[in-house]
Amino acid sequence: MKGTVFYKILREHLVEGDLKPGDEIGIRIDQTLTQDATGTMAYLQFEALGISRVRTQLSVSYVDHNTLQMGFENADDHIYLQTVSSRYGIYFSRPGNGICHQVHLERFARPGATLLGSDSHTPTAGGIGMVAIGAGGLDVAVAMGGGPFYFQCPQVIRIILHGNLRPGVSSKDVILTILSLLTTKGNVGTAIEYAGDGIKTLSVPERATITNMGAELGVTTSIFPSDEVTRKFLKAQNREHVWKEILPDDDAEYARTIEIDLSSIVPMVALPHSPDNVKKVSDVKGIPVDQVAIGSCTNSSYRDLMAAAQILKGKKIHPSVSLGIAPGSRQVLAMIAQNGALADFINAGARILETTCGFCIGAGFAPKSKGVSLRTNNRNFEGRSGTLDAGVYLVSPETAALSAIEGKLVDPLDFPTSTFPTIEMPEQFLIDDSMIIPPQFEKTEIVRGPNIGEPPYTSELPDSLQGIIGLKVGDKITTDHIMPAGSRLKYRSNIPAYAKYVFESIDETFSRRTLENKKSGIFTAIVGGESYGQGSSREHAAICPMYLGVRVVIAKSFERIHSTNLINFGILPLVFVNPEDYDRINQGEKFTIINVRNQICQYREYIELLINEKKFLFYLFATKRQREILLEGGLLNYTKKKFSSSTAK
Ligand code: MIC
Ligand code: SF4
Secondary structure (H helix, E strand, C coil): CCCCHHHHHHHHHEEECCCCCCCEEEECCCEEEECHHHHHHHHHHHHHHCCCCCCCCEEEEECCCCCCCCCCHHHHHHHHHHHHHHHHCCEEECCCCECHHHHHHHHCCCCCCEEEECCCCHHHHHHHCCEEEECCHHHHHHHHCCCCEEEECCEEEEEEEECCCCCCCCHHHHHHHHHHHHCCCCCCCEEEEEECHHHHHCCHHHHHHHHHCHHHHCCCEEECCECHHHHHHHHHCCCHHHCCCECCCCCCCCCEEEEEEHHHCCCEEECCCCCCCEEEHHHHCCCECCEEEECCCCCCCHHHHHHHHHHHCCCCCCCCCEEEECCCEHHHHHHHHHHCHHHHHHHHCCEECCCCCHHHHCCCCCCCCCCEEEECCCCCCCCCCCCCCCEEEECCHHHHHHHHHHCECCCHHHCCHHHCCCCCCCCCCCCCCCCEECCCHHHCCCCCCCCCCCCCCCCCCCCCEEEEEEEECCCCCEHHHHCCCHHHHHHCCCHHHHHHHCCCCCCCCHHHHHHHHHHCCCEEEEECCCCECECCCCCHHHHHHHHHCEEEEEECCECHHHHHHHHHCCCEEEEECCHHHHHHCCCCCEEEECCHHHHHHCCCCCEEEEECCEEEEEECCCCHHHHHHHHHCCHHHHHHHHHHHHHHC
């Protein structure tokens, strides 16, 4: 993988291990970002580490998920985040300033640097040529404390883009095409690097749409080189001084190369309920649409909103459609307000939503029952929109805007090319950072309202584990299934309250049963299929089960961030040696792991479990460091010990 943009940046940040695909490496993190839904827990954990201020070059705390403020909880979170940021040296992006990934790209992202964010779409910043990785909040807390970030060194796949996109086709169609090729499964341990003459035709925000949805592929991250296009974008953001050129070497080595001709790409759509359920729009057009939503960290840039506004200008939306527009940042909103595009939206009949995640995470704008919602965001998991039986279709801003007018899913290629005037990137963006508050350090008193709980702890791993299989689920269980967002998001800072909703949409009795068992000293194991824990970085999908007494999750395969989160909270992620054993294990059966501590430290090839008195074998894919974390009962215990022994020296 020598000579790739990705490895060049990794090499400069490597603090532990060798750059060999598959090996665990530790890298220095230059920048961190958190958003409010994962941030409160990350900062509570950071506080528990007992460090006086962040040790990164830059850390930013954003508020973009929980802004509905139906009750005191969200506002309690905001003031806690604002004061804790100020106290520990973190910039605070106020509610209303925009979605973390969009604002970070505009104001902070830097080619050649590393960024760790407590959100799975952190790789959005790969569009500017930085190594940007999503992780659980606790990993981000450790990075803020100056600790390295450990992960499996990925192999690099190169995607060469040739030519130009046709009018009416945009970068969302590119990444949906890639999703149809690579799917959401089997891409763990991979990074994608984009190359080719075609990338010169894509602006930084268009590149960021592509790297953003790399998260749906399940790759570690995606990256574009830093070139003239990057320089122009940074110049227009008054940040040209942070630009540096980062190109791959001519003889750079890649694990595999895929070539895509941009001019052959057509409008695409991901049908319910998975981002890789991709079809050509032309194959499914005509579906009547109830709702259209344009925004989210995937498609809410100035370019995307201008593309939609030009289509809607002088038109009216169809009477059966409700159209919501959520600009990605205050910069975007201010610019479209100034140039009249906002008025075009309003005149067309759009509802102007806040500059937040909003509809993307089911925080408002839920569709009607059995409704069809066309959205420009990145995930369409069942129930995520807030309506369990609604169908969410993922499309480009162009397809969304045209369909809002027509009242049905339409194909932009059926319209004259004059429908899609070229959108020039501004020479100068409107810069106003007054909603980003710099830190004040010790002057600030941290405000903790009643919604702010305690960071949760677990005990060390006992010598033997005994309990029951509390739940058996199928393939592709997402973190939205494990820990619902939407109306439950407001409990993120309060683990006992949030834990009541674990697996709510699958089995309402799970939380109560599991907690009762814990009180009687019975641990719980969960059994799952392929890609368990797909989707977000939300560590609550590990913390809340841990709080209820879950100590083991068995699955056919795990997604990267979730399996790390499980280990970080002392839960064993075990993979079937024989996947057919899945059918031989039933909910309600008893399990025992004898000498579990020994089995973990001795690196036995398999971990042995007795289930209903029968022996089953599992892999534990965990490095030496991760095994120590498991023995300590989680990363917080482990890191506290490490930090206190290093300060004692
Ligand atoms: C998401 O898109 O699912 C989220 C909400 O942004 C999550 C983070 C969270 O659950 O707070 C993510 O992508 O990591
Ligand atoms: Fe927010 Fe949606 Fe992006 Fe997650 S995917 S950060 S919820 S806009």
